[in-house]
Amino acid sequence: MAINLKPVDVAVIGLGAAGGVAVLPLARAGLKVAGLEAGTWMDPHSFKPDELHNNVRGLLTSVPKANREVPTVRNGPSGQTRRGNIHPMMNAIGGTSIHYWAQSWRLKAWDFKTRSEAVKRYGPNSIPKGSTLEDWPLTYDDLEPYYDLIEHEVGVSGKAGNIQGKIDPLGNVYEAPRQREYPMPPLRGSGFTDHMAEVAKQLGWKPYRPPAAINSQEYQGRPGCAYHGYCSRGGCHISAKNSTAVTTIPAALKTKNLTIFDHAHITRIVAGGDGRVTGVTYLKDGKEYFQPAKVVLLASYTYENSRLLLLSQSKAYPKGLANNHGQVGRHYFGHWQGGVAALFPFDINIWYGTPAQAAAVDEWADDNYDHSGLGFIGGTTLQPHTEMHPIEAASMSSFGQAPGWGSRWKAFVRENAARWVSAYMQTSTFPYEDIYLDLDPEVRDPLGDPVCRVTTAAKENESRASDFAQKKMEEWFRAAGAIQVIRGGGGAPGVSTHAYGGTRMGDNPDTNVVDRWGFAHEAPNLGILGASVMGTSGARNPTETAQALAWRTADHLAKSWKSIAG
Amino acid sequence: MHQDGKEAPSVSRRSLIAGAALVPVAALSSAAQSAGPPATKAAKSVFSEAERKTLEAFIDRLVPKDELGPGAVECGAANYIDQALGGALADEKESFLQGLASVDAFARSAHGASLAELTPDQQDAVLTAMDRGSATGFANARAVFARIRRLTLEGMFSDPYYGGNQNFRGWDLIRYPGPRVAVSPEEQKIKVEIKPYRRSALGANHGHQS
Numbered sequence: 113m114a115i116n117l118k119p120v121d122v123a124v125i126g127l128g129a130a131g132g133v134a135v136l137p138l139a140r141a142g143l144k145v146a147g148l149e150a151g152t153w154m155d156p157h158s159f160k161p162d163e164l165h166n167n168v169r170g171l172l173t174s175v176p177k178a179n180r181e182v183p184t185v186r187n188g189p190s191g192q193t194r195r196g197n198i199h200p201m202m203n204a205i206g207g208t209s210i211h212y213w214a215q216s217w218r219l220k221a222w223d224f225k226t227r228s229e230a231v232k233r234y235g236p237n238s239i240p241k242g243s244t245l246e247d248w249p250l251t252y253d254d255l256e257p258y259y260d261l262i263e264h265e266v267g268v269s270g271k272a273g274n275i276q277g278k279i280d281p282l283g284n285v286y287e288a289p290r291q292r293e294y295p296m297p298p299l300r301g302s303g304f305t306d307h308m309a310e311v312a313k314q315l316g317w318k319p320y321r322p323p324a325a326i327n328s329q330e331y332q333g334r335p336g337c338a339y340h341g342y343c344s345r346g347g348c349h350i351s352a353k354n355s356t357a358v359t360t361i362p363a364a365l366k367t368k369n370l371t372i373f374d375h376a377h378i379t380r381i382v383a384g385g386d387g388r389v390t391g392v393t394y395l396k397d398g399k400e401y402f403q404p405a406k407v408v409l410l411a412s413y414t415y416e417n418s419r420l421l422l423l424s425q426s427k428a429y430p431k432g433l434a435n436n437h438g439q440v441g442r443h444y445f446g447h448w449q450g451g452v453a454a455l456f457p458f459d460i461n462i463w464y465g466t467p468a469q470a471a472a473v474d475e476w477a478d479d480n481y482d483h484s485g486l487g488f489i490g491g492t493t494l495q496p497h498t499e500m501h502p503i504e505a506a507s508m509s510s511f512g513q514a515p516g517w518g519s520r521w522k523a524f525v526r527e528n529a530a531r532w533v534s535a536y537m538q539t540s541t542f543p544y545e546d547i548y549l550d551l552d553p554e555v556r557d558p559l560g561d562p563v564c565r566v567t568t569a570a571k572e573n574e575s576r577a578s579d580f581a582q583k584k585m586e587e588w589f590r591a592a593g594a595i596q597v598i599r600g601g602g603g604a605p606g607v608s609t610h611a612y613g614g615t616r617m618g619d620n621p622d623t624n625v626v627d628r629w630g631f632a633h634e635a636p637n638l639g640i641l642g643a644s645v646m647g648t649s650g651a652r653n654p655t656e657t658a659q660a661l662a663w664r665t666a667d668h669l670a671k672s673w674k675s676i677a678g
Numbered sequence: 679m680h681q682d683g684k685e686a687p688s689v690s691r692r693s694l695i696a697g698a699a700l701v702p703v704a705a706l707s708s709a710a711q712s713a714g715p716p717a718t719k720a721a722k723s724v725f726s727e728a729e730r731k732t733l734e735a736f737i738d739r740l741v742p743k744d745e746l747g748p749g750a751v752e753c754g755a756a757n758y759i760d761q762a763l764g765g766a767l768a769d770e771k772e773s774f775l776q777g778l779a780s781v782d783a784f785a786r787s788a789h790g791a792s793l794a795e796l797t798p799d800q801q802d803a804v805l806t807a808m809d810r811g812s813a814t815g816f817a818n819a820r821a822v823f824a825r826i827r828r829l830t831l832e833g834m835f836s837d838p839y840y841g842g843n844q845n846f847r848g849w850d851l852i853r854y855p856g857p858r859v860a861v862s863p864e865e866q867k868i869k870v871e872i873k874p875y876r877r878s879a880l881g882a883n884h885g886h887q888s
């Protein structure tokens with residue numbers, strides 16, 4: 113029998129990038145919040161410049177829960193099921209905002225209204241075949257105040273390109289209008305990224321330094337970035353990366369309205385016969401607990417959000433919680449991320465820095481150029497960046513110049529390991545009928561529950577968009593002096609660090625799990641946070657949008673407490 | 679995927695101060711640390727003498743010592759693999775040893791002796807056949823080749839704390855300038871010589887300057 117705990121107003125499942133943000137407006141509104149987190153606090157001093165630990169073995173986590181629940185992947189329903197060794201997410205208070213790249217973007221207005229905008233500009237046939245794309249139930253303008261809150265409460269460095277319609281060529285001139293400047297200037301450039309920016313200008317493009325939730329200078333009592341080069345899958349040893357563990361969660365704790373229950377391994381969300389959720393069960397130190405709550409906010413990662421709903425079956429929800437319309441797991445997609453690698457005839461010194469220290473170009477992103485006759489909608493951000501590690505560097509392609517081992521390989525790597533780079537490229541990705549999440553019928557986690565299964569497929573729209581952008585990236589690299597360029601990557605994404613959907617947000621309950629405020633159509637006191645509610649990806653990292661949506665959902669909950677909590 | 683016992687002591691407060699003039703004092707107070715548990719070292723080798731010889735012969739052909747400097751053996755990659763299979767990668771120890779046995783079995787059937795006994799040209803022929811998947815009777819040769827190659831790279835280029843990259847020979851080979859706790863704009867320039875910082879970020883001296 114589960115041990116019953118004292119009821120709370122709101123139980124938040126997962127204190128990562130999204131849940132870790134939502135607790136702050138809730139606690140400030142005076143609601144009693146239980147923050148349930150599978151992991152625990154991590155000491156910034158345990159964060160090491162150690163490629164083997166962080167990047168190769170994927171061990172930066174406070175508990176190995178996610179790594180025991182890595183989803184399986186198959187290409188289409190008849191494809192071979194495969195499984196990676198390392199989950200892209202970690203478990204800790206602060207979650208993966210501890211080891212993410214901290215690229216912190218707003219989506220474009222177009223991303224919220226892609227279907228209607230594409231039909232208007234290119235006709236109904238421009239919508240990719242088989243896509244379940246819908247307009248979001250909210251606009252960029254609806255989310256703008258929450259983007260602004262996140263940028264200032266969490267702390268984002270950047271340069272505005274459009275303040276209330278006034279264009280500043282030092283920032284991203286293609287961005288949607290914002291109400292004010294970022295709270296911190298952008299991260300500095302490196303020799304390499306400055307060189308790439310200079311060349312982009314010569315091509316007639318408008319490069320900018322992309323925004324990041326990393327302090328470029330002291331902010332809220334924490335120092336500016338040390339650019340030491342172990343940011344990717346590494347925690348920040350000086351807390352200059354603005355994970356929720358050092359920003360919104362400590363701020364929420366100060367209100368005394370947030371209580372954190374760590375090492376709480378959530379097993380089910382419980383619903384009553386009336387369809388309302390009543391709380392959650394979790395395991396801690398081998399004992400089972402039940403945490404009653406008036407409202408539950410589900411804020412684990414995209415895969416676990418869908419999995420936990422599908423596992424939480426009850427009389428009211430025989431196919432899984434909030435899944436009587438069969439939409440849980442649907443409209444899922446992983447971000448298309450192609451790559452272009454380039455070899456230079458000189459050392460480019462990208463060892464240090466951080467991936468957000470980059471020269472970014474938006475000319476070929478979103479709907480910033482005319483797609484007539486191209487056969488695809490959407491676009492790609494081009495982003496050569498810093499941070500390279502030694503094992504990664506030596507694992508380079510031989511660019512067709514050397515064998516894979518022996519003296520000739522050694523001579524090649526000796527000369528070139530310090531001379532190659534791979535650009536980061538993110539392509540607008542859309543949901544499709546035949547790409548979805550469900551429970552794996554065979555593979556189970558250590559508790560005996562099925563893991564999440566990804567059914568994926570290659571798509572012509574995204575493939576063409578990615579190819580188009582890779583040619584642009586090649587042009588940029590060659591203009592910058594690259595002597596060899598390899599275009600590649602892309603293809604149907606598997607388990608992704610940018611996983612969207614599964615609990616999509618929309619007004620129509622036949623095609624969406626949550627309403628425009630993030631609450632389940634079927635279970636009105638269950639809110640869902642994270643990129644799992646997003647119906648399009650944009651051509652940029654999801655976290656700031658997931659955080660703005662989380663804040664908005666929490667804000668709505670506090671303002672509508674009586675009607676939602678019942 | 680249990681990580682207890684593999685947690686290495688981290689960059690020390692002292693090294694943070696020594697290396698990071700730009701870091702405000704406020705950041706350092708939160709960075710005070712205890713030394714942490716020492717990393718678990720393999721108490722004894724996972725390899726028999728013969729297995730070690732086979733492995734060293736293999737990685738010596740993968741990355742040979744030559745006029746450009748030390749190879750995988752001189753970098754200590756075999757030590758790294760030994761320690762990893764005795765600890766973090768214990769789950770794959772059996773399959774790895776089976777792979778080494780298969781290498782020798784193939785070497786014997788194709789060239790009449792175990793890998794370590796063959797001439798360098800014969801050894802290269804063994805590796806080539808494995809790499810191309812044309813090693814008769816050795817079904818998973820490509821996977822074994824790829825895994826040994828991968829672990830050899832890890833052993834050459836990871837922090838020396840893990841038993842490889844001895845005397846920073848791997849990092850010297852590719853001009854990796856070393857982990858620093860803070861990096862200046864000058865240290866991120868291009869076409870400028872950066873003085874390598876040759877300290878482990880982990881382990882007994884915690885990255886201290888000795």
